[in-house]
Amino acid sequence: MEFKVRAYRFNPETDEKPYYKEYTVEDYPGMTVLNALIKIKSELDGTLSFRRSCRSAICGSCAMKINGITKLACKTQVSLEIDKFGIINVEPLANMPVIRDLIVDQEVFFDKIKAIKPYLLGQREDDAHNRFKTLKEGEKISQPVYDKSEFKNLTGNEDTPNCILCECCYSECGGVVGNKDYLGPAALAKLYRYAEDPRDNDKNGSRLVNGSMPNGFWDCVHCQACEQFCPKGISPVKSIVRLHEKSIKNSITFSPGSKHVVSIARSIGETGRLDEIKVAFESGGVTGLLNDLPVAFGAGLKGKIPPLRLKLIKDMEDIRLAYKELDLEDKL
Amino acid sequence: MITYAYYPGCVAQESGKELDNATKFIAGRLGINLIPMPEASCCGGGVIDGFDKNLKLFINGRTLALAEKEGLDIMTICNTCTLTLSEVNEELINNPESLEKTNEYLAKIGLKYTGKVKVKHILYAVRDDIGFDKLKEKAVKSLKGIKIAPFYGCHILRPSSAVKFDDVENPQGFEELIKALGGEPVSYARRTKCCGFQTILVNESTSTSLAGNAIYEAQEKNADAMVTPCPLCHLSLDTYQTVAAKNINKKLSLPILHVPQLIGIALGADYAEMGFSRHNVSLRGLMAKVRQNDI
Numbered sequence: 001m002e003f004k005v006r007a008y009r010f011n012p013e014t015d016e017k018p019y020y021k022e023y024t025v026e027d028y029p030g031m032t033v034l035n036a037l038i039k040i041k042s043e044l045d046g047t048l049s050f051r052r053s054c055r056s057a058i059c060g061s062c063a064m065k066i067n068g069i070t071k072l073a074c075k076t077q078v079s080l081e082i083d084k085f086g087i088i089n090v091e092p093l094a095n096m097p098v099i100r101d102l103i104v105d106q107e108v109f110f111d112k113i114k115a116i117k118p119y120l121l122g123q124r125e126d127d128a129h130n131r132f133k134t135l136k137e138g139e140k141i142s143q144p145v146y147d148k149s150e151f152k153n154l155t156g157n158e159d160t161p162n163c164i165l166c167e168c169c170y171s172e173c174g175g176v177v178g179n180k181d182y183l184g185p186a187a188l189a190k191l192y193r194y195a196e197d198p199r200d201n202d203k204n205g206s207r208l209v210n211g212s213m214p215n216g217f218w219d220c221v222h223c224q225a226c227e228q229f230c231p232k233g234i235s236p237v238k239s240i241v242r243l244h245e246k247s248i249k250n251s252i253t254f255s256p257g258s259k260h261v262v263s264i265a266r267s268i269g270e271t272g273r274l275d276e277i278k279v280a281f282e283s284g285g286v287t288g289l290l291n292d293l294p295v296a297f298g299a300g301l302k303g304k305i306p307p308l309r310l311k312l313i314k315d316m317e318d319i320r321l322a323y324k325e326l327d328l329e330d331k332l
Numbered sequence: 333m334i335t336y337a338y339y340p341g342c343v344a345q346e347s348g349k350e351l352d353n354a355t356k357f358i359a360g361r362l363g364i365n366l367i368p369m370p371e372a373s374c375c376g377g378g379v380i381d382g383f384d385k386n387l388k389l390f391i392n393g394r395t396l397a398l399a400e401k402e403g404l405d406i407m408t409i410c411n412t413c414t415l416t417l418s419e420v421n422e423e424l425i426n427n428p429e430s431l432e433k434t435n436e437y438l439a440k441i442g443l444k445y446t447g448k449v450k451v452k453h454i455l456y457a458v459r460d461d462i463g464f465d466k467l468k469e470k471a472v473k474s475l476k477g478i479k480i481a482p483f484y485g486c487h488i489l490r491p492s493s494a495v496k497f498d499d500v501e502n503p504q505g506f507e508e509l510i511k512a513l514g515g516e517p518v519s520y521a522r523r524t525k526c527c528g529f530q531t532i533l534v535n536e537s538t539s540t541s542l543a544g545n546a547i548y549e550a551q552e553k554n555a556d557a558m559v560t561p562c563p564l565c566h567l568s569l570d571t572y573q574t575v576a577a578k579n580i581n582k583k584l585s586l587p588i589l590h591v592p593q594l595i596g597i598a599l600g601a602d603y604a605e606m607g608f609s610r611h612n613v614s615l616r617g618l619m620a621k622v623r624q625n626d627i
Contacts, residue, residue: 016590038479068521069501073404083504084501085502103618106471134548173527174486174526174542175531176534177526177541178531178537178541179535179537179538179541197434210529214535218537220380221526221530221531221533221538221539222530223490223529224415224487225486225490225526227491228491228500235491243617245381245383245384246381249482255534256533257531260533264374264376264380264383265380265387267374268376268380270520272374274342274345274374276346276347280533283533283534284533286532294574294575295571295572295575298574299571299612302610303609303612304571304610304612305347306346306347307346310346313370316540318394319373321437322387322390322394323387324436325440326390331383331384
């Protein structure tokens with residue numbers, strides 16, 4: 001069966017602006033989008049540029065937009081795309097500048113990975129660590145860290161250490177679309193991985209404090225795209241939410257994002273409902289309120305104002321009991 | 333007549349009251365019996381697990397158990413409520429440890445959950461349980477000649493491990509609804525992207541640039557209106573539209589409808605019945621077009 005590949009083309013040295021070029025390719029059973037691109041490059045047009053290496057969904061090089069969604073070309077079957085879209089439309093990853101055709105400049109992405117300090121901080125000086133210093137040649141190394149639950153949580157098949165840095169999540173991230181300085185899902189999932197590692201010697205909680213700064217984990221828009229489109233089944237957004245939880249449990253609540261979450265939890269604990277006015281005030285403080293005043297005033301003129309005092313839900317004591325059972329009352 | 337436990341969520345009972353009213357209007361016309369849930373709490377606004385993941389399980393497990401006690405499925409009208417209740421439902425169905433822990437709490441308040449409840453958003457409840465053919469029968473106004481941009485947002489589609497109504501890569505439920513009502517769905521790239529609401533009180537610039545660019549793209553495709561299945565998206569797209577326009581430095585003026593309002597105008601509801609006076613961007617122009625389209 002013949003099918004069409006419509007490829008984004010742009011060579012900044014010769015092209016004024018990007019354009020699309022169509023190729024007709026002959027299908028074979030099991031053909032991947034990467035197979036199709038390699039066939040185009042070797043048989044039809046040697047100038048088409050794209051990254052590729054392992055062809056086994058492990059190196060992450062061939063990530064690109066395929067019919068509008070970021071995927072690994074080597075993991076994407078041509079037949080399934082043709083069934084759904086009738087064409088293979090390939091474009092470079094989003095949220096990064098294009099170098100040529102389907103190749104993007106990854107520098108910003110890797111700068112953000114470096115920014116979260118993707119290595120163990122300091123050196124532990126506890127007994128378990130000191131034992132390593134006295135090991136004799138050939139002696140079996142026993143690392144008690146592997147038995148700790150935090151570490152076990154990080155070693156599942158779909159967990160953050162399996163990230164291949166392919167940038168699929170970064171390309172789909174709504175937070176980065178809205179704010180190019182936002183660290184993005186891959187870096188923040190890695191931050192969580194180190195924040196949870198019991199070998200990490202982050203004595204003063206610097207990971208959580210730095211991650212709570214502007215452009216950090218409170219700027220996640222919760223669009224769920226990183227989880228949905230990760231080719232390795234990792235959920236960066238769930239790691240980000242765990243960072244939120246860990247920060248609040250450690251009383252690192254100086255950011256508007258943490259105030260927002262605590263305020264919602266407080267509102268539910270008090271009324272069973274989300275108190276829109278109170279949450280707006282508690283999240284942004286006086287500055288936030290002044291900033292939102294024109295919007296609130298405009299909405300008020302239209303009668304779109306939430307009630308100033310909310311009626312409690314029926315059986316409110318059930319909700320209070322949930323907070324009590326989970327020892328959350330002092331966190332409000 | 334089909335009966336649901338009705339979970340409107342908080343915003344539709346507060347600043348987005350017009351959505352609750354429009355839902356009740358179309359439920360009456362389409363023969364949907366909505367049983368109120370006065371005991372149900374807020375779902376946690378999509379962020380409560382950032383406070384405590386077990387609290388998310390407990391309060392939403394309670395809501396699911398309340399519906400199960402009545403033998404009813406839940407109908408939602410908000411994307412984020414839909415996702416939160418669906419995620420908790422999946423967790424309780426698939427993780428015996430979570431179910432046991434949640435049921436220990438529920439037992440203390442006289443409830444139990446066994447995983448029988450389905451959570452349905454009104455968009456897909458109308459498609460699957462009422463049917464677009466019945467909707468066509470009941471319609472008295474056509475949306476013929478009106479270009480409508482469907483804005484799915486995030487939580488009605490993603491993650492597809494929890495919300496399973498549509499094809500996450502190429503959803504069509506919204507387009508099918510618009511066509512069934514005689515309208516013309518506008519195709520645009522940002523239809524499944526984020527409105528930015530979750531950071532509107534945290535990072536307004538990020539939030540409004542996402543909403544603003546989606547509106548701008550739909551406007552550039554000559555949309556007469558945009559429709560959203562979520563009152564949170566509606567706040568971003570309509571209430572904050574003026575701020576979004578300023579942020580992205582573009583002229584924006586696109587009316588934003590809730591799903592039940594779109595259905596409502598096809599069923600003959602007037603301006604007041606749909607609460608259009610509560611919108612930031614006027615719908616008078618759109619309604620003038622609809623008024624000429626008697627079936």
